[in-house]
Amino acid sequence: MTKTRLGIIGGSGLYDIDGLQDAQWQQVDSPWGTPSDAILTGVLDGVDMAFLPRHGRGHVHSPSTVPYRANIDALKRLGVTDVISVSASGSFREQMTPGDFVIVDQFVDRTFAREKSFFGMGCVGHVSLAHPTCPRLGDACETAARNAGITVHRGGTYLAMEGPQFSTLAESRMYREIWGCDVIGMTNMPEAKLAREAELCYASVAMITDFDSWHPDHGEVDISDIIATLTGNADKARSLVRRLPDLLGADRQPCPHGCDIALEHAILTAPDARDPDLVARLDAVAGRVLAP
Template sequence: MTETLIGVVGGSGLYEIDGLQDAAWVTVETPWGVPSDQILTGELDGVKMAFLPRHGRGHVHAPSDVPYRANIDALKRLGATDVISVSACGSFREEMAPGDFVIVDQFIDRTVARDKSFFGSGCVAHVSVAHPTCPRLGDACETAARDAGITVHRGGTYLAMEGPQFSTVAESKMYREQWGADVIGMTNMPEAKLAREAELCYASVAMVTDFDSWHPDHGAVDITAIIATLQGNSSNGAELVRRLPAILGPERSTCPHGCDTALEYAIITAPEKRDPALLAKLDAVAGRVLG
């Protein structure tokens, strides 16, 4: 058994967790740079928590500028076992209406300007992201949402766009009609890929704010309407997070889906050819397999 530490990465509208015991903002240094902000640590219902505002307090980081590698590394260094992403999104489905939550289980990555791996020349690794989220964590998020009275949809494909602009109508229709995406956002990639490389269980809770630009009755994305919906979503998101410790408990077993052993056979660079400088940077995310 391992002590549970729930890491929460909060997106637009969710910048802290209320009710933490022994709450403290801590600075975590990483070899991948400075995280988005300090990390709020504490306990909730006897379970350790670590909250990181993805865009920084005051929303200072644009989606392409979020230091994704530093964020995941920092949570791993703090001892996180499970990472819950909470983020705003647009919807391509009538039934996934503004105010609804979607427990994402697939991604289409259309980002192009971000560092997407901890590995590279000097230590090459290939992890599987065929199933990029953890079903066990998804179950917990779904239960928490339903217990909180939130309308939640289990399963959905998240189109990760570069941004910071919203979609054109042509793009929105293509993503919806030809690619089969369900929601669209700017921040879950490469976050989910990096969490898998760091052997962290990862779940994505996408909070719908709008219908993107495909919807004939809603037209272009209206940022004022998004902000209004965000206010309701943020309180529901906080309520979902508050219910997770009681569901997940203070201890956890090995992930039945293999998230925490993702690197077992992933590193293919011969030991004698590995770059010592890169290995030093991988001490937190890959220390289990690198020894």
């Protein structure tokens, strides 16, 4: 048993969280670059918390420039055990309306301009992403949302696009009708992949801001409508986060789904062939399995 330290990665519209005791913004150095921002740490109802605004306060990072590896590494260095991603998303489903939340359980990754792994030449590692989110954390997010009076949908496939432009009508129809995706966003990949490599439980809460351009009654995505909905969704997200400590508790058992041992058999490079510089950079992410 370990202590829970819950990491919240806030998306568009969510740049802080309320009610933290002993709250302070901490700069965390990472060998993978500079994180999006300092990390807000504190205690909420007896549970250690760490909040990272994905785009930085003031929204300075585009989806393509978010330093995903540095962000996940920094959270791991702070002792985070569980990560909940909160992000603005478009909907491909009539029943998933603006203002609703979706507990994502699958992804289709269409991003192409981002570093997607901590591993590479000199230390090769492969983790399973068949089930890229943690059902235990998903359960907690669903319960917290329902207790907060939020309309929430359990399960959905998130199409991760590169951005920063929104979809064409043809793309939107393809993602919805042929690929069967439920929501669309720009930031959950490679974040979910990196969290798995870092042996962190990861859950994704998609906050719907709009119907994507497929919807015949809504036309093209209107950024002014999205911004208006973002404000309400951010308040709902804070309400959801406030309920998580009671559901997760301060004492943490090993993950029943194995998220926290994802690297157990993942490293293929022989010890004497590993790049020492890369191994040194992996000290927080993979030190458990790479330590002599």
